[in-house]
Amino acid sequence: MMKSGNAQVLEPADKTSTSSTRNVGKAVRRLEDLRIIRGKGGYTDDIELGNQHYAAILSSPYAHARIKRIDVSKARNLPGVVLVLTGQEAAKITRPMTSRAATVSPKSHYIMANEKVRYMGEPVAAVVATSRYIAQDAVDLIEVDYEPLPVIASIEDAMKKDAPRIYEELDSNEIVTDHFEFGNLKRAFQEADRIVKDRIRIHRYASTPLETFVVNAFYDQTRDELLAYATDQQPGRTVGSVSACLGIPSSNIRLIVPPVGGGFGYKLAVWQYVAIISLLSMKCGKPVKWVQTRMESLYAFHRPRGYMDAEFALRKDGKILGVKLTDWQSDGNWPYVSALYSLIKFANMSGVYEVPNLQFEYHCVATNDPPVVQDRGVGKPFMAFAFERMMDLSAKELGIDRARIREVNFVPPEKMPYTTASGEVYESGNYPLVFKKALEMSRYNYWINEIPKLRKEGRYVGIGIGCAIEPGTSNLGYYFLSKASEPDYNGAGQMSTVEIGQDGIIKVNMNGPEIGTGHVTTITQVVGDIFDVDAEKILVDSWFDSAHGHLTYAGTYSNAFNDVYLGAVMTAAKRLRDKALRISASYLHLPLESLSFRNGGIFSEEAEKEVLTLKQLAKISYGQLLSFPKGEEPGLKVVAGYINPTAKPFVRSDFNVQLTHANSTHIVVVEVSKDTWAPRIIDYVIVHDAGRVLNPGIVEGLAIGSTASGIGGALYEEFLFDQEENNLTLTFGDYMKPTAMEIPEIRLEMHESPAPNTVLGTKAVGEGGAITSLGAVASAVENALEPFNVRIRSLPITPENIWRMIKDTDEYRKLKGAN
């Protein structure tokens, strides 16, 4: 029994509710928190298997080198070591990784480096020992002779004719390139009053969840079955990938994902390590746990760096006639996700604006940068950043206000649902209204008047605007747009299992990892409404378990939870409800229509009272089979699926990459110190439209949290490399995350335009801040630095980078002369 005060009850937090249903729409306190605040999070590293052994991995100190010799004899002889496996040995018994989206696929990329290393931090060998300390000692005893190879540190170097190749079996370092055109660009550019061009850059940064990768795997040699626990955001795919890599039938793999200590896309890349650790367990027969160190996690799996050449054709009132974009991206050397960053940009390529004519060309290039992963928002933050920078720049060149140029171009609400030039469907929204609210909240006009006055007092204050679309729910397979073959996946859907257990408890397995976004609470709210029961009668499983029904791409990403996951849970729950009522009616000899779930039991209109408790219902359904209606199957367990109906098949002239489109405006006021050139945020306003809000407390946290991660990317965080592509940022002392001191107080307001194409009208919220903030912050700092007449084309806007930008300007000389 639960102790008092521990009971799982959905209690409203001290916030106003917005809905009249039992649960949905209310800021009920999170059920997850009851585990967390007691230190019972139950993360992957908290699980200990019997006879637990530990792995450690030797990482390459070079970015590009041939492995001439590996000597593991000292490591093998260390007491406590049970296995040492080199990449070269692993390559003999595993299959190489292939490209998902790229049109060419290397054949030499294995889960550990084989003949050569291609980035600093690439796994070279692995050790299993009786303790984590011994495993690490053994790694230090492995001797490797490397022959350094010329390093490719930039897109330009990679594209040179005689450039050394990252993959020698390929003709070029360019892994994939493509060109799309929608509408009549030629005419748009001919008719334009003004053409504005620039090159906008994006740097390497990443979301760095506080929990690193953890894998705990046991290959049972008596049953030839693999059981693995992992911090995995896309376990559905991992099962298939590990199966293909190690040659274990997928039916013999059980993958469990306990609650994850932060996902942010980073944990889509863990599968390679699930394969490595599983292989170690297969070889040594022990349960093997590996906990990635922070340094290992900073080596690799970042957002890619690159740049975009943008050309805007504009009328003199600011109206956009056409946009040409050419995207160059250094995908590092994990062709596995090459093209994903570029192609997903179609989801928000036109932002909140009408762009009738659009051209997009992209190039993904292999370099000795470390591999990339689909970090929070994937290509969308950069897309929004580049677009919003161009909006500011266009305003400047046309001599109109930055707010005005946006107003001229917003998709008008009466055109909803609006289809963009490439076929993305914006299902609902009122962009001008969201914008107007944000202008008011931030007192935009006040600041526009005030800033010149402050400048006269020697203060560099600026205000900036960012508007963006936050797409959610991937129509999977979009990354095959450049490939002729069929994608492994398409569409957007999920599966879920809902049952009433033999004790009358309603059990839900949503079968997507719980990554901290409140899924257990939300599902409890929704299921509570369907069965009209209290939270204490509902048990939502916070594990993904591949033993339950799931899709091949099951995972928690692309903001799909509130859409297809809830859809699957609701479909299963309703089917289960109907089945339970049929059994009850037959058992009680009452008309089916007279029965319903009410207040935690089964209620009869005729009898005007509760006629069965859930426990009684379970007893009948699991045991008293002769009272069933004809044809009814025993038990109370339903596995069901759901598909979002608005995904289109992929035709190059008309496709939708994502299915929901939240939007937001961020307005930021910044002051730049003239002593240190450090920018400080004075005010931060967000108006966000994420469709219907199911739990305001959760949504607020996600909107603010994602914004904080964007502020980190805009002002502080960058992975730095020297000329040899050595990563110089391998601790949090060098890779600067913003703390509570740097993140400002954020004023947030929600606007609700329900999505017509999701089960409860929700849209995305977990990536929005990361997408919109980059442009807003840059806009504000540029505005603050207006006297220096500089353009911000890249991030992060550190004091040093500001100083480099302004140090040769007249204003700077004037200022320093005056001092």
Next chain:
Amino acid sequence: MTVVNIKINGKKYSDDIEDRTLLVHFIRDHARLRGTHIGCDTGHCGACTVLLNDRPVKSCQILAVQVDGESIETVESLEGSDGKLSIEQEAFREHFAMQCGYCTSGFLMMTHHLIREYPELSREEIREKLHGNYCMCTGYQQIVDAVQDAQKRHNDKKS
């Protein structure tokens, strides 16, 4: 190898350990209290924060042998034996001050210390005092709300 005796949450744990065993590993692997987490192993993130004789410390920066005979409090100490949540736990839950929760134990222990050490803290001061604790999920605002509220609850209880 050295035998150490460490009191954690009022209970004695004794084990024969390698001298280099970090306190955080002692807590997690030897005492098997998994509420204290490791987020960086370099002393930056604060996920491993515990109280050593009532002062917050980062347990990844201390060897277990250094605290032989001393007294440690971890997140598991907060809940009353009757199952009643502590002020800090209540406040964090009320304000949605966690998402994935990986950082939460560290923040709770810091909060436990701060609201007793300082009678009053402004939001800005709270932010400054928390700068050794990283949260990658929340953007800190709801955490600051929770600390403020915990302080108020603590002061109300005292008066």
